[in-house]
Amino acid sequence: MPTMADVARSAGVSVATVSHVLNDTRPVLPHTRQAVLDAVDELGYTPNTLARSLVTSRTRSIGLAVSAISNPYFTEILQGVEAGALEHGYSLLIADPHDDPEHERKVVQLLHERRVDGMIVAPSADPRELVSYLGRHQVPTVFLDRVIDGSTGDADRLADGLADGADGLADGAFDAPLDSPQPFDQVCAENTEPMAGLVTHLAGLGHRRIGLVAGLPGLSTTAERIAGYRQGLTAARLSYDDHLVVHGDSESAGAERATAALLALAAPPTALVTANNAMTIGALRALRERGLSVPDDLALCCFDDFAWADLFSPRLTAIAQPSREIGAQAVRVLLERLDRPDRPARTVRLDCMFMHRTSCGCPDSG
Numbered sequence: 234m235p236t237m238a239d240v241a242r243s244a245g246v247s248v249a250t251v252s253h254v255l256n257d258t259r260p261v262l263p264h265t266r267q268a269v270l271d272a273v274d275e276l277g278y279t280p281n282t283l284a285r286s287l288v289t290s291r292t293r294s295i296g297l298a299v300s301a302i303s304n305p306y307f308t309e310i311l312q313g314v315e316a317g318a319l320e321h322g323y324s325l326l327i328a329d330p331h332d333d334p335e336h337e338r339k340v341v342q343l344l345h346e347r348r349v350d351g352m353i354v355a356p357s358a359d360p361r362e363l364v365s366y367l368g369r370h371q372v373p374t375v376f377l378d379r380v381i382d383g384s385t386g387d388a389d390r391l392a393d394g395l396a397d398g399a400d401g402l403a404d405g406a407f408d409a410p411l412d413s414p415q416p417f418d419q420v421c422a423e424n425t426e427p428m429a430g431l432v433t434h435l436a437g438l439g440h441r442r443i444g445l446v447a448g449l450p451g452l453s454t455t456a457e458r459i460a461g462y463r464q465g466l467t468a469a470r471l472s473y474d475d476h477l478v479v480h481g482d483s484e485s486a487g488a489e490r491a492t493a494a495l496l497a498l499a500a501p502p503t504a505l506v507t508a509n510n511a512m513t514i515g516a517l518r519a520l521r522e523r524g525l526s527v528p529d530d531l532a533l534c535c536f537d538d539f540a541w542a543d544l545f546s547p548r549l550t551a552i553a554q555p556s557r558e559i560g561a562q563a564v565r566v567l568l569e570r571l572d573r574p575d576r577p578a579r580t581v582r583l584d585c586m587f588m589h590r591t592s593c594g595c596p597d598s599g
Contacts, residue, residue: 235276243272294324295567296344296352299377300332301484305539306510306556307355310378313560314353321568323350330357332449332483338362345372351567353377353560358451367417373574375567376419378559380453380580416578418570420563422554424457424536425464427585428506431534431552432465434587435504438594440532441471444495444502446512448483455483458508458536477502481512488515496523503531504593510537513549528594538588548590548597555583 237255241248246265253259254269261269272278295318299307311327318325326344330337334357341363344352351373356363360381367374435443445462448455459478466473479495481488488507492515495502507513513535520527527533527547535542538553562581569576591597 235278237278239276240269240272240278243276244268292348292350293322294326294347294349295564296341296347296349297325297327298330298337298340298344298352298354299327300330300355300357301511304511306537306554307378309556310560313557313562314564315560316557317561317564321564323564323568330354332357334359334362338366341366341372345370351375351571353563353567355379356381358449364417373567373570374417375563375570376417376421377563378421378454380419380421381417418566418578419580420559420566421453421580421582422559422585423582424454425461427552427587428458428461428508428536429465429468430587431506431536431550432462433468434550435506435532435534435593436465436469436471438504438532440502440504442474442477442500442502443471443504443506444477444479446479446481446488446491446495446505446507446516448481448508448512450480450482452483455480455508462506481507481515483509483511485511485515485518488512489519490515492516492519493523496520496525505531505533507533507535510535510539510542513537513551517545527592532594533592535592538586542588543590545592547592549588550590550593550595551588553586553588555585558583 237248237251241251244251244265246269250261250265251269254261254266255273295314297311297314299311301307315325326347326349328340328344330340337354337357337360341352341354345366352367353375354363354367355377356379364381366372432443443462443466445459447459447462462478463473476498477495479491481491488511491512492505495505496519505516507516513533516533517527520531525531534550536552538549538551542549542551562583566579566581589595
């Protein structure tokens with residue numbers, strides 16, 4: 234098996250120069266760098282990752298803790314993280330916290346014990362133990378998809394603030410957990426304005442009773458989308474009715490039950506917004522079981538697009554999140570944190586896209 238010394242002899246450089254090229258620890262002249270890379274290819278040299286980590290104190294690995302990996306949305310985020318990690322020469326260790334705070338802390342600890350250089354985590358509805366562990370051990374971390382507004386991650390409190398007109402997240406007021414011993418970066422999609430847009434779109438079609446199947450209480454995505462729903466009602470000059478907001482707990486079965494509760498109201502909604510793709514499936518199942526059709530009996534818009542949304546009949550009007558870019562951006566932000574540990578924490582929000590189709594009741598434009 235060829236060694237670094239063999240590469241150095243073949244390229245006509247020192248072993249130190251080969252090390253600098255492979256580890257990117259010092260600038261090297263372009264022609265010298267190319268000579269080293271050519272020698273690596275010619276000899277089939279494979280760097281000793283373990284030895285490198287002992288020298289650099291880096292394992293060039295990233296820990297990813299994301300629940301519901303089977304969900305197409307998180308699958309695409311994972312693909313973005315994987316592509317971003319590979320592009321920069323990092324491997325990926327993956328764990329599923331199952332949206333359980335205690336299990337979340339355990340899997341993050343296991344990843345940390347594997348000596349990952351940093352972590353990308355989609356926090357649970359109660360991330361207090363998670364934040365405490367990461368802060369106590371000074372683990373470079375990027376929170377993904379879901380943001381926290383302080384060490385408690387109290388997203389329900391955040392929803393109340395946003396619903397009252399505050400837009401602190403968009404303005405960066407919640408950029409870092411307030412009481413944590415270190416800053417945490419965050420990468421997510423815009424949630425409030427896109428949800429408000431769905432509501433105003435349905436109101437513009439004449440709907441006055443618009444129901445919302447919201448996600449798991451405690452998640453920032455749930456809070457922000459409820460806030461967007463309320464903003465949309467306000468913009469359309471419609472009153473908020475607490476009976477028209479139900480929680481599907483971010484999964485299909487919960488959404489089916491929640492939608493059934495809405496349909497059982499004395500004055501059921503004429504339009505429905507679902508707050509993620511899994512809950513869209515549950516809502517459609519509830520409608521089918523009652524013999525109701527979309528959009529003839531009830532108009533439907535959903536937050537989260539997915540690959541087959543355009544194949545449904547009717548085609549689903551949806552908000553498409555830039556899921557792969559969220560994952561890739563999280564890797565870039567984490568690597569910036571590794572390079573500059575003392576820089577201020579930041580929250581990166583990516584724009585969504587309105588996919589205008591026919592489930593809302595609009596004619597098919599093709």
